[in-house]
Amino acid sequence: MFTGIIEELGHAQELVRQGDSATLSIAAQAVVADVQHGASIAVNGVCLTVVDHSPTSFTVDVMAETLDRSSLGALQPGSPVNLERAVRADGRLDGHIVQGHVDGVIQLLRRAEHEHWTEVTFSLPEALAPYVAEKGSVALDGVSLTVASVGSDEFSVCLIPTTLALTTLGARQIGESVNLEVDVLAKYVERMVGLRSTGQADSK
Structure with a gap:
């Protein structure tokens, strides 16, 4: 779950399509400070799971349905993206309940x-x-x-x-x-x- 309060602007590095899915790499700093494999990060409002990361970037898998139902498929290298880590249970809900499921x-x-x-x-x-x-x-x-x-x-x-x-x-x-x-x-x-x-x- 997310709150809709953006933590930082990241930038798309590479979107590699692999049949009915893709991998998306994003340059970031704040959201990867304590990231772990399997963590959830909202990218332009889409909840995605971290499959790889470094101190300056992270990579997620994107399924075909997500590409079809969101604007992520149109990202180009350098495109800015809104980033937010999943909210902690003891954190403040400053925005509203956001699932990361694009309608x-x-x-x-x-x-x-x-x-x-x-x-x-x-x-x-x-x-x-x-x-x-x-x-x-x-x-x-x-x-x-x-x-x-x-x-x-x-x-x-x-x-x-x-x-x-x-x-x-x-x-x-x-x-x-x-x-x-x-x-x-x-x-x-x-x-x-x-x-x-x-x-x-x-x-x-």
């Missing part, structure tokens, strides 16, 4: 620059619209954010200078893709309501 890839539609913040608007697929609510939480490329406004096919978030400077979102341009993970609590609520409405929740 969809969306596009940046508009940027509106203000004196001390930037409003960024993204596309919203119909299938994911029920899970995005005003003042609710989303993770964009692994960054925990609060939804400022939401429409039928788009939503906006507001980025403070720290987020703009310390994550990939500061450099994202119109038309570029980001990974979206909706709030897992919303998905469980929908599931429970759906089961109760059909009577399945009380069946044995």
Whole structure:
């Protein structure tokens, strides 16, 4: 589990495709300080398992489904990536509960620059619209954010200078893709309501 609070910006070194999977190597410093084989690190919001590491980099395996359902397959050498280690059980949950399971890839539609913040608007697929609510939480490329406004096919978030400077979102341009993970609590609520409405929740 993650919190959506990015620890550092790493950089993709190499993405090597191997049939229905790939290996991805990433240059990093902070997240490899205490890394171990098998540790979980979120890369642009995707939970991945460390299979090799050094003091300045780590390598993960990426399955075909992950490449298909996220933007990781488009990474090029030098591409910046948001990195976060799995949260400790005794740590602070400063963002929100982030699983590292991407629900969809969306596009940046508009940027509106203000004196001390930037409003960024993204596309919203119909299938994911029920899970995005005003003042609710989303993770964009692994960054925990609060939804400022939401429409039928788009939503906006507001980025403070720290987020703009310390994550990939500061450099994202119109038309570029980001990974979206909706709030897992919303998905469980929908599931429970759906089961109760059909009577399945009380069946044995």
